[in-house]
Structures are given as C-alpha cells and as structure tokens.
Amino acid sequence: MAVAGRRSAALTGSVCGRIGAWLRERGSGLMALALLVGVGAGLGAIAFRWLITSATELFTGRPEYTTAPGAAHEWLPGLGVWFLVLAPAVAGLLYGPLVYWLAPEAKGHGVPEVMYAVSERGGRIKPQVSFVKAVASALCIGGGGSVGREGPIVQIGSALGSTVGHNIRLPERRMRVLVACGAAGGIAATFNAPMAGPFFAMELILRDFAVESFGAVVLSSVTASVIGRAVMGNEAFLTLPDFHLRNPTEFLLFALLGILVGAAGVLFGKVLYRIEDVCDHLWRGPEWLRPGVGGLLLGLVLLVLPQMYGVGYPVLNHAIGGDYAVWFLLVLLLGKMLATSLTIGIGGSGGVFAPALFIGGMGGTAFGMIANELLPGVAGSPGAYGLIGMGAAFAGSARAPITAVIILFELTGQYSIILPLMLAVVVATLVSRTLSRDTIYTTKLSRRGIDLDARYRRGRLPDRTVADVMEPLPPALEPHTTLPEAAQRLAHCGDSALPVVDSEGGYRGCVTAAAVAEALGDGTTNTGHVGDLLEKPPEVTASTSLVDALDALVSLDVTAAPVLDERDGRPVGWISHRTLLSCMGTTAGKH
Secondary structure, eight states: OOOOOOOHHHHHHHHHHHHHHHHOOOOHHHHHHHHHHHHHHHHHHHHHHHHHHHHHHHSSSSSGGGGSTTTTOOOOOOGGGGGHHHHHHHHHHHHEEEEEEOOOGGOOOSSSHHHHHHHHHHTTTOOOHHHHHHHHHHHHHHHTTBBBBBHHHHHHHHHHHHHHHHHHHHHHHHHHHHHHHHHHHHHHHHOOOTHHHHHIIIIIIIOOOHHHHHHHHHHHHHHHHHHHHHHHHOOSSSSOOOOOOTTTTHHHHHHHHHHHHHHHHHHHHHOOOOOOOOOHHHHOOOGGGGGHHHHHHHHHHHHGGGGGSSSHHHHHHHHTEEEEEEEEHHHHHHHHHHHEEEEHHHBOOOOHHHHHHHHHHHHHHHHHHHHHHHOOOOOOOHHHHHHHHHHHHHHHHHHOOHHHHHHHHHHHOOOHHHHHHHHHHHHHHHHHHHHSOOOOOOHHTTTTTHHHHHHHHTTTSSSSBBBGOBBBOOOOOOEEEEEEOHHHHHHSSSSSEEEEOTTTOEEEEEHHHHHHHHHHHSSSSOBGGGGGBBBBOOOOOOTTHHHHHHHHHHHHSSSEEEEEOOTTTTTEEEEEHHHHHHHHHHHHHHH
16 A cells, blocks of 8 residues: 555656646746736636725725716715825725735835836735735725726736745746736726726736747736636726817827827826825824825815726726816816825835826816817817827826737727827837836836846846956057958957957947958958948947947947047957857856
C-alpha cells in the first residue's frame, strides 16, 4: 500500500509539473490563464457593481442617488438634504482604516499603481489589493465620492491576474501580460465594451502591442464581457444620441472642440494634484482618519451640487440629452473637477476615467449649444458635441487616443462618428502634449521620481552617467583615410563605427561599417576617403545619462559612439552597446 501511495503521489506530482511547465512556457498555456483571469475579472466586475449599488442604497436610500439629486434620504427623511454632509464622512471612517492597515496601494485612482507594478515590479501586486480596493471604492462611491468605478476595477482585475501568475510562478514577462489581462477584463465588463478593454490595457498598462500579448488580452476581455453581459445585460452604461454630420464645415468646429476640451482635460489633472497637495499640506492627523474628517468638506460640496454624488452617469445622460442650460453645464464641469479632486485629496478610492468623460460631456454639450446659437445652419445637435467631447477630454487627460476613439465608437455603435471623433481626439492629444509633460496617470509616478517613458526605453539600465562606464577612445581615423584602409580598421576594431578627427584633434564625426561597405560595394569609390561618409550621432558627453546614450546609439544604428568633452567638443572616451549590456547584466544580478 505504501509503495502504491508513493507511486500515485509521484505520478500526481509529475502531471502537475507538466501542467505547470505548459502554463509557464507555452503560448496555449498563456491563453488558458488569460481565459481564467477573464472569468475572474468578469465576476469581479459584477461583484463590484453590486457592492457600489448596495453602498449607495445604504447611504442614500436609493440604488443611484443622482437620478433624483437633492432629494432627502429615503429611510431618514428627517435629516433632509443634510445627510449629504454626513454620508462621505461616515464612509471615510469605514474605508480609511481598511486602506491604511491592509493595502495602502488601494488609495487613490488605481491605474498609476498598476502601471508602476507592470513597469518596475514585474507585475507583482499584493493579493489583498483586490478585496480592499473593491470594498474601499464601493464605500467611497456609495458614500458620495465623486469618482469612477473604472480605475478600481482595473486595479482589482490586475491584482487578480498578478495573484494567478504568482501562484503559477510565471516569469516576469508573462506576469505583466496576465496583469494586463485582468485590467482589460475589468474595463470590458464594466463598460460592456470588449474592444475598449484590450486597447486600454495595451496602450496604458503594457505600453506594447506584441502579438502574443494582444491575443491573451483580447481573450480575457471577451470572456469578461460575456460574463458581464450574462448578468448585467447588454445595454451600454450611457444612453447616447444618434450622431449625424450636417455639414463638412463642422470638422473645423470639432477641431476647435478638441483644443478646448483637450485643454480642460489637462486642467483637470492639474487641479487634481494641486488640491491633493493642499490636502497633504493641511492635514496633520493620522492618515486613517483623513477620509472621515475630509468627508465633511466633500459633503458641503455635495450639499451645494448634489449632482456630484458618486459616478454621476444619470447627470451625464441628462446633459447630453439637452436638459441643462449652458451656464449650468459649465458649473457642473468645474464642480466635477473640484469634487473629484477633493475626493482623491482626502484619501478616497476611485477612478478618474468617468470624471474625465463627465467633464468632456459637459464641455462638449455647452460648446455645441453655443455653436448652434452662432452657426445654426452648420452645427449639429449639442449632444453630438458632448459625445465627441467625452473622448477628447479623456484623450487630453490620459493621452490614450486609441482607447478614447474605440470606447466612444463602441458605446455608440455608429460608424459616422469615427472621423470627427478621431479629429477631436488627435487634436486634444496634441494639445495635451503641448501643455503638459505628464498625463493624469503618469503625474502621480513622476512626483515620486519615476519616469515610465525613460524606464521603458532603458529596461534595466541603472541611473548612472556615461562618465561611470565609458571606455578609452579607440584609434581614430583621419578624414583622408582611404576606404579600403577604413574597412580594414573597422574589421579589426570589433565595433560598427569609428571616430574621425582632423590633424588638430578636432572631432569631425563617425564613419560606420555599413557606409564603408556600401561605398566599396559599387566598385566605383575605392579611391574615396572617409571624410565623404561622415555621420554625426546625437552628442554624448561624460554627463549624459545612460538612457540618452542608448538613444544616441540607436539613432545612428551603430554599436558605439565617441564621448565628447563638454568644453571643446573633442572625443575623450567611447561608449558602446557592449558596455550598456554589461550595465544591464550587473543591475539584473542585483535584482
């Protein structure tokens, strides 16, 4: 019996080992994991929506308060509208300690934390983040926090993907893909938008469109969306008007709308972090108490503008439907910036995706109303401009133009929207790049000293300068060196380029092996000189960072380049791909 038991255990272990190896190494294994994460993300989105509805009903007596903004609590009519002051404070007293003690990453809008985990931590996210983020965000939104549910579900789904990957012991490359699968599934199920989920994950989380990654993310998104539709129905979260282009001249109006609403999206990000700074400066108590005390201030804002309670999609529907005057639309736009920023500033938990859409919808509809007054024969319905404004505002704040176009197209299902939407989104993105270096997501990381763009380019390159790693300058060529001689020197140097200096030691440029080979290959320039083939890579000095040095090598497509003296421009050293790879290997070893 004992022998049979050992054999059975060995057989079971062997089978489990083969399954684990298949999941870790094979493309089909990754697809199976993506399917599993998609199921989890879809169920997570359903549970999260239920938590938000339940919390909202608990704090207001209604499953969605903004269907009747300004009404008294259904169960506590004696309080009148003053319950709006208490609801955010009570909610903050509940979720503040939960976030502080169990998962500080659950504070804020969620997406930057996922971006950081994918870029810097190999996709590792604590397992408890899913639970804490779901409960904290549901309490925050249900208690009046003027934030969205999309950021939290991205973090919830991503934490699920990370937990699955960790238990399977996936390599970092696949772990990152699985985290993106969770984010895509969450977005797809929440918005009922299976196309938008993958593009959000690829454009913002992975920042990569590799074929294998894209296939896994799409599978997860579709799976989550099917599960979400089976339980929550097939209706879009917004009821949007039909879009009709009345006049080709309208494209000028859509471009102007992209400028204005794109700038509003950038302003939203500036206001968000400025108010967060003010809250950080003023608060002197324990962090776990901050949401509760700050909730009183948020409650006063809700008392004046109850339309800011929670996510606010019913208000957005009314605005696009033309139920509000221009002045009130602008009040709602500014009110959303203030209420969302205050919710995040006091330590609330929720997303900024929905507020960006809200701001764009208000600004776009107001623009459309004004355009109709000034150009009645040219401008279309104000709601159509509100629709375009939603995409432009998100593009301006998050700088994710592909996601902005896809999600608005998917919500409307109207092909006629594509051209004006693309125009407004592209213009808004250009305006955003002009006005701000960072996006509403990357600003949070930049303030911690994390530059995702630089780190994405350098991989594991350490934060050092060329002076720390440069090599001695190889024997340089002179401009009159013949091409056959240059070819011989290049063949023996081990690099694909050599520096060229004049008789006085002045730097003239570089000559590459490719240029020499091409010149010699046509049989007509054997008597030519390297001075005729000079190329100049971007300048690299001893104080240049290794990231920028790598860019310089890539731009000239060479394996090495000279290091120039900052005072007189003479070559004083040599930097090569070989050296940079050595630095990466050293850093990887330390990790």
